[in-house]
Amino acid sequence: MPEYNRNVLQLLRQPMEDRSVTIVRNEGTYEYPADFMLVAAMNPCPCGYYPDQAKCTCSPQEIRRYQNRASHALLDRIDMKVLVSQVPFDRLREEQPSGESSEAIQRRVVKATEIQWARFAGEGIRFNSQMTGKQIRNYCPLTPDCEEILKNAFYQMNLSARGMHRTLRVARTIADLESCGAILPRHLAEALSYRMMEAAEGGY
Ligand SMILES: [Zn+2]
Incomplete structure (x- = not known):
């Protein structure tokens, strides 16, 4: 880039x-x-x-x-920034790559897509990424735990209003990938982890 x-x-x-x-x-x-x-x-x-x-x-x-x-x-x-470290030699040479298969991930993605289509039926949008501020308030209710995490992150990571909205859309999607109706603290924490890079000094 x-x-x-x-x-x-x-x-x-x-x-x-x-x-x-x-x-x-x-x-x-x-x-x-x-x-x-x-x-x-x-x-x-x-x-x-x-x-x-x-x-x-x-x-x-x-x-x-x-x-x-x-x-x-x-x-x-x-929305998502990930720091990629060097892959060790042994990992590159593994016969059986560890982790989930592409087929299994595809099934989860298709399911998460269907959840979003059902959620936004009649809303004029199809995906979490298209949610307006009002729709985020409707579809991303937070538990008191999550509210606290978001508030801390807002101040500690110096999140913008835009950054906060984008974080909530990503958290909603991470929860959808687990077919989980509620956004749980771990979903929000993962979404915030994709914003860590800009919180660090100098962009990295
Ligand atoms: Zn250099």
């Missing part, structure tokens, strides 16, 4: 938020639908080895400049 010009990346903000692109020309203003799923990857520094001090050859300024290309405003609009 940071290989793109910062201005180009900034332009993504509007379509990511509004799911439409507005183009202004002399003849008039045009609006086009732009409902897409953004999947992006970035290295932690230009050489890719930071924070491994033994291998990284970048200066602190180079690292800061590189990470700053993905602005906080842009990262705020990405």
